[in-house]
Amino acid sequence: MAVNKIWVLAESGESGPLPLTLELLTHARGLASTVEAVSWGADVASAAAVLGEYGASVVYDVGDLAGALPGPPVAAAIASLVKGGNAPDAILIPATYDGRDVAGRLSAALDRPVLTNVTGLNVDEDLRTEHQVFGGSHTVTARFTGEGPGIFVIRAKSFAAEPGTGSAAQVVAAPAPDTGATGAARILNRHVEERSGPKLDEASVVVSGGRGLGAAENYALVEELASLLHGAAGASRAIVDAGWVPYSHQVGQTGKTVKPTVYLACGISGATQHLVGMKGSKNIVAVNKDQDAPIFSVADLGIVGDVHKVLPALIEALKARG
Amino acid sequence: MNVVVCVKQIPDPAAPSSLDPTTHNLVRTGKLILDDSDSYGVEMALQLAGQVEGSEVTLVSMAPGGEVSGLRTALAMGAAKAILVSDDALAGSDALGTAKVLAAAIRRAQPDLVLAATESTDGYTGTLPVQVAELLGMPSVTFAKSVAVEGSKVVVERQTEAGYDEVECPLPAVVTVTAGVVEPRYPSFKGIMAAKSKPVDTLTISDLGIDPSEVGATGARQGIVQVAEAEARSAGEKVVDEGDGAQRIVAFLEQIKVI
Numbered sequence: 063m064a065v066n067k068i069w070v071l072a073e074s075g076e077s078g079p080l081p082l083t084l085e086l087l088t089h090a091r092g093l094a095s096t097v098e099a100v101s102w103g104a105d106v107a108s109a110a111a112v113l114g115e116y117g118a119s120v121v122y123d124v125g126d127l128a129g130a131l132p133g134p135p136v137a138a139a140i141a142s143l144v145k146g147g148n149a150p151d152a153i154l155i156p157a158t159y160d161g162r163d164v165a166g167r168l169s170a171a172l173d174r175p176v177l178t179n180v181t182g183l184n185v186d187e188d189l190r191t192e193h194q195v196f197g198g199s200h201t202v203t204a205r206f207t208g209e210g211p212g213i214f215v216i217r218a219k220s221f222a223a224e225p226g227t228g229s230a231a232q233v234v235a236a237p238a239p240d241t242g243a244t245g246a247a248r249i250l251n252r253h254v255e256e257r258s259g260p261k262l263d264e265a266s267v268v269v270s271g272g273r274g275l276g277a278a279e280n281y282a283l284v285e286e287l288a289s290l291l292h293g294a295a296g297a298s299r300a301i302v303d304a305g306w307v308p309y310s311h312q313v314g315q316t317g318k319t320v321k322p323t324v325y326l327a328c329g330i331s332g333a334t335q336h337l338v339g340m341k342g343s344k345n346i347v348a349v350n351k352d353q354d355a356p357i358f359s360v361a362d363l364g365i366v367g368d369v370h371k372v373l374p375a376l377i378e379a380l381k382a383r384g
Numbered sequence: 385m386n387v388v389v390c391v392k393q394i395p396d397p398a399a400p401s402s403l404d405p406t407t408h409n410l411v412r413t414g415k416l417i418l419d420d421s422d423s424y425g426v427e428m429a430l431q432l433a434g435q436v437e438g439s440e441v442t443l444v445s446m447a448p449g450g451e452v453s454g455l456r457t458a459l460a461m462g463a464a465k466a467i468l469v470s471d472d473a474l475a476g477s478d479a480l481g482t483a484k485v486l487a488a489a490i491r492r493a494q495p496d497l498v499l500a501a502t503e504s505t506d507g508y509t510g511t512l513p514v515q516v517a518e519l520l521g522m523p524s525v526t527f528a529k530s531v532a533v534e535g536s537k538v539v540v541e542r543q544t545e546a547g548y549d550e551v552e553c554p555l556p557a558v559v560t561v562t563a564g565v566v567e568p569r570y571p572s573f574k575g576i577m578a579a580k581s582k583p584v585d586t587l588t589i590s591d592l593g594i595d596p597s598e599v600g601a602t603g604a605r606q607g608i609v610q611v612a613e614a615e616a617r618s619a620g621e622k623v624v625d626e627g628d629g630a631q632r633i634v635a636f637l638e639q640i641k642v643i
Contacts, residue, residue, distance in 0.1 A: 075545060075546075077544065087514065101594075102468070120393055131523075131524075131525065131542075131551065133514060133524065133526075134518075134523070137518075142469040157510075157546070159526065159527050159542075159543060159544060159545070162511060162514070162526070163514050163524070163526055163569070164515075165511050166511040166512070166513070166515045166517075166518065167515075167517075168513025169479075169480050169511060169515055169518075170483065170514075170515040170518035170519050171518055173480075174479065174480075174605075175478050175479070175480050175481075175604060175606050176478075176509070177604050177606060178479075178509040178510060178511060179507075179508065179509070179510075180517050190609060192494075194527075194614065195403075195611075196401060198614055199613065199614055199616070200612065200613055200614055201611070201612050201613075201614045202403075202408075202608055202610075202611050203608065203610045203611075203612070204607065204608050204609060204610040205606065205607060205609055206605060206606050206608060207605050207606060207607050208605030208606075209605075211526035213417060215510075215511070216436055220454070231448045242521070243521055243522065243523060243554075244517065244518060244521055244522065244523055245523065246388075246523045247523045247524070247551050247552070247553035247556050248524050248552050248553070248555075249549045249551050249553065250539075250549075250552050251548070251549070251550040252543075252544070252546070252547070252549050252550075252553065253547040253548050253550070254544065254546045254547045255548075262546070263514045264415065266631065266642075267642060287463050287550040291637075291642065291643070299563070302562075302563055302564050303564050304564060305422065305564040305567065306564075307567070308500070308529065308543070308562075308564075309502075309527070309529070309543055309562040309563065309564065310543055310545075311572070315508055316421075316503055316505070316508055316510075317504075318405065322641050323640065324637065324640060326633075329504060334576075335397070335505075341617055345615075345636075345640050347633055347636060349625075349629065349633075353622070353624070358622050359617075359619050360617045361619060361620060361622070362620035362634065363620055363621055363623075363632065363636045364619070364620070364621065364622035364623070365623060365625050365629040365632060366570055366622060366623065366624045366625060366626075367624065367625025367629045368625070370441060371625070371629070372625055372629040372633070373630075375630035376633055376634070377628075379630050379631065379634050380634070380643070383634075383643065
């Protein structure tokens with residue numbers, strides 16, 4: 063089965079299309095002759111230039127959602143295009159909060175399965191996905207066996223984003239049909255949390271803390287260190303589950319994938335669940351009391367020691383450098 | 385208020401996992417336990433049900449071999465009853481097939497609110513709750529940090545990239561909760577004893593009117609082509625801190641030009 067046309071769910075953030083959107087467009091360019099985007103919001107037209115540059119010839123504009131959560135209307139708009147005879151071979155969806163909502167809705171609406179946590183996508187007769195399992199020790203290759211379009215939810219940092227030479231995408235209105243009860247949720251307020259440094263999945267330095275910190279208040283050491291290194295603060299699942307830090311900080315299988323220049327794991331044992339989210343980092347430094355902690359098996363520099371001693375000393379040393 | 389919680393019974397995540405060499409399905413031998421991720425939904429359900437007179441918490445699960453050990457844990461926490469769907473035809477089901485089964489089972493409980501984890505610990509596809517919502521024709525709010533029921537609606541703080549959104553949604557609705565948002569209670573001795581006699585309604589797919597071709601490996605319409613060992617990352621230098629740990633890290637950061 064040849065792959066002729068791919069759609070990319072083009073999610074945007076505060077400053078235009080998400081990096082992950084551009085990663086997906088870049089990769090789709092190499093797989094199919096026609097790449098088109100589906101987007102939403104008050105001003106899709108202004109994103110058309112960037113989406114076109116990265117490979118989209120057309121952007122289907124679902125329009126302003128008037129406070130609705132994106133999942134139901136965006137999925138309904140895509141389902142309506144597909145049922146109208148305009149089906150692509152594959153729909154690539156970013157693994158984000160809203161992307162996952164769209165994927166779930168679309169899958170049920172079209173009665174098509176979804177392949178999620180995709181970290182690689184290639185054409186070999188048909189589309190083949192790659193998934194990291196067991197903490198990244200194994201790679202599973204999978205494929206759809208039924209009728210398309212295939213729905214793929216793809217993790218961040220699976221592909222590099224590189225601009226192409228395309229001109230601005232043509233904007234085609236694709237309003238959502240009435241979503242009835244399913245689309246009834248409304249956003250009342252948006253709260254933006256202060257963030258002094260870079261985003262976790264875009265930072266070149268990530269400092270993460272785990273259970274070895276001993277207590278929630280010691281996470282402040284991780285935050286201070288991250289700030290001194292102009293990086294972002296991450297966390298293991300254990301301390302997110304314990305309620306020490308919000309889910310948005312979680313690195314790993316059920317959290318974010320990060321690939322910074324350097325990853326500092328502080329008091330993190332390195333469960334497979336965590337390793338899969340950070341072992342693509344260029345350099346890894348680990349501090350842990352337990353010399354047998356699995357994190358040391360992936361660390362370029364491992365310090366067998368107490369985070370309560372090493373972190374304050376490291377913070378002092380960095381401050382002294384000014 | 386009828387609150388339904390979707391719970392998954394999974395192999396102990398601490399035990400080494402493997403794939404069956406022939407079917408490539410996750411090997412599910414040994415005792416299954418309540419997925420830790422689901423304990424937050426169970427706790428949230430119990431707290432919300434406690435605030436509305438005449439409320440009841442029903443668990444819904446799908447598991448092979450009539451497995452109930454994880455359900456008993458959640459019943460011991462305080463849920464009133466459970467619906468378990470167990471059928472050999474379900475082996476190899478994907479998220480959409482599972483969603484069809486759970487949606488049919490949930491419908492029986494006539495829920496006002498359906499809670500689930502954002503994703504399971506073992507499969508972590510993270511699409512099931514929203515697939516269930518679409519199949520039930522319900523709205524959904526995912527990644528909830530807090531959930532409050534106010535009359536005929538639910539108000540949720542939903543995690544976003546930038547912070548969180550305050551979302552209002554009419555009931556009935558599906559809400560997924562992130563871990564750590566409530567502290568799951570430990571079952572009391574009394575709770576554990578009481579759980580043994582709480583009703584578990586065990587159903588097959590024909591009880592639910594589901595066609596076998598819709599579920600299981602056939603319904604999944606996907607297959608694993610191969611499983612290969614990934615390139616391993618090798619360990620570098622490991623040193624015991626003799627008071628010089630911080631200096632060694634500084635030197636390393638200098639060497640890679642981060643500072």
